[in-house]
Amino acid sequence: MRTHPTGRQLRFGAELRKLREHAGLTATEAGRLLGVQQNQISNMEAGRVGVSPERVRALAGHYSCADEALIAALCEMTADRTRGWWDEYREILPAPLLDLAEVEHHAQRLRTAVTVHIPGLFQTVEHAREVFRQDVPTLPPPEIEHRVSFRVKRQTVLYRKQPTPQHVVIHEAALRMQFGGSKVARAQLEHLLALSELPDISVHVIPFAAGSFAGSGQSIYYSHGPVPQLDTINLDQSHGPVFLDTDSQLEKYQVLLRRMETIALGREESRSFIHTIALSL
Structure with missing residues (x-):
């Protein structure tokens, strides 16, 4: 048992x-x-x-x-009784982080909407390291490195033989947050642009000019399962991932995502927007 x-x-x-x-x-x-x-x-x-x-x-x-x-x-x-790569971190990192990797691994499609942070699957090593350095309480250096390596391994869903389709909405505020300074921030935006060229990844920007919108106060990570009943929402909290899956919760966050996706710029316009910010750094 x-x-x-x-x-x-x-x-x-x-x-x-x-x-x-x-x-x-x-x-x-x-x-x-x-x-x-x-x-x-x-x-x-x-x-x-x-x-x-x-x-x-x-x-x-x-x-x-x-x-x-x-x-x-x-x-x-x-x-499916196979052990995932995340099991090697079971005695090292909190269980909800492992659960997140497992959800991503099995997802049919992923939708993300963020306002302050670049999504974890799209972060560079240097950007991720700086994010973890800001945790409270302060993480010891070995744990920071464990979390960075775990985040990088999660990104295998972007590059495997059958990549998981990703639809990402990023607010301009997240693009302008200079984690690690301008050099790290510029490299992060260039990495985001490179990923946005992949056929299974669609990146869209909500500019400041769009004004207020529903869902602006949180990051939403929606994993589509093989059937709608098995969809999962992850809300990224300071104490770790929080998973939601009731029918009412799934419906609510689908509405929020649709509204955010509606006001976001198109794919090519978003790429030009990100490129402009990168050049300013």
């Missing part, structure tokens, strides 16, 4: 619980239908035990779930 389920394992269990509750069954009733004890159902829904694809389909049948796409996605989640 797992003592510390990963975020993906917890999410899988939560989805099983949603299906049971939607069917109007208690854990005891579900266990009776499946031929197991109530605590076995509870452990499945808490992500503490593995569940075979066959058992997922059996549960879906008992719960009268006819959403084949969702059932297939859940089966795929539980069938």
